[in-house]
Every structure is written in C-alpha cells, then in structure tokens.
Amino acid sequence: xxxxxxxxxxxxxxxxxxxxxxxxxxxxxxxxxxxxxxxxxxxxxxxxxxxxxxxxxxxxxxxxxxxxxxxxxxxxxxxxxxxxxxxxxxxxxxxxxxxxxxxxxxxxxx
Numbered sequence: 001x002x003x004x005x006x007x008x009x010x011x012x013x014x015x016x017x018x019x020x021x022x023x024x025x026x027x028x029x030x031x032x033x034x035x036x037x038x039x040x041x042x043x044x045x046x047x048x049x050x051x052x053x054x055x056x057x058x059x060x061x062x063x064x065x066x067x068x069x070x071x072x073x074x075x076x077x078x079x080x081x082x083x084x085x086x087x088x089x090x091x092x093x094x095x096x097x098x099x100x101x102x103x104x105x106x107x108x109x110x
Contacts (some may be wrong), residue, residue: 001062006032008045 002009012026031035032042045062052064061072082098089108096104 003046003049006034006042056086 004015007029009027009029012028015021017025030041030045033040034067037043037106055064056072062080063073064070065073065077079098082101083093084102086096086098086101087093091108092103
C-alpha cells in the first residue's frame, strides 16, 4: 500500500482468481475527493490507518481484529464480518453471499 497526500494505492502482488500466469500485479488507486473530505475515501482510509497503526505492529494490512490478540485478519474473517452486517441489515444471507454485496444492497434498497 502506498499512501500519498492525494491518493492511496494498493498493489495486489498475489495472483487473483482471474489472473493469467505471469501477469503483472494488480494496482488499485483511490484518488482524494478534495471538494468534500466528509465523503472522501482517501481521508477515511488515512484515518483508519492512523488509528490502527499502533495495533498492527507495522503490518501492511488494512483490516485488523477487534479482539485480542490484535492482528491482521484473513479474508475469511472479513467475509464473516460482511455476512453479519448483511444479516443485521435484513438481507437474506441464504440468497445473497458476501461476494454479492453490491447486488444485495441494491435489492434491499429497491
């Protein structure tokens, strides 16, 4: 992860499911929305990183556990968190899985 004044860039070096053998790392860049810091993803990411930096022990992972031992969490843990939020939001988790969050939220809003 590369954090600058106006952007946050994630470099995903592990191959993704759809990556071809020998392909370059995937780069995802979020650019600051300077018109309104209240809805700026870069501002939010920086605040999150600042608040959790002491907990992570220098690990370069965005999400950390909220119970001891405080450490970076796995994708399975994040999936469980998303499923729990979906369930508490009234979304049928038998119909929608964490992978389909965008479709589930749109369906619920409709």
